[in-house]
Amino acid sequence: MADEIDLAQDREEIARVDAIRRATKPLEPGMPGECDLCGEWSGRLVRGACAPCRDKWRLP
Numbered sequence: 001m002a003d004e005i006d007l008a009q010d011r012e013e014i015a016r017v018d019a020i021r022r023a024t025k026p027l028e029p030g031m032p033g034e035c036d037l038c039g040e041w042s043g044r045l046v047r048g049a050c051a052p053c054r055d056k057w058r059l060p
């Protein structure tokens with residue numbers, strides 16, 4: 001049961017973070033810069049997130 005609750009909370013958090021980022025930072029895909037999520041510099045941010053963070057948050 002605990003695992004199911006954790007997963008549900010993770011999905012809510014992902015949806016919330018994604019919605020906030022889309023609402024506040026309409027970045028072009030593939031821009032170099034600092035990742036919104038981890039603060040690391042990346043040569044290719046997609047919607048403000050670096051590749052490791054896109055994997056972590058299951059972003060496209």
Ligand SMILES: [Zn+2]
Nearest residue numbers: 035038050053
């Ligand atoms: Zn990142």
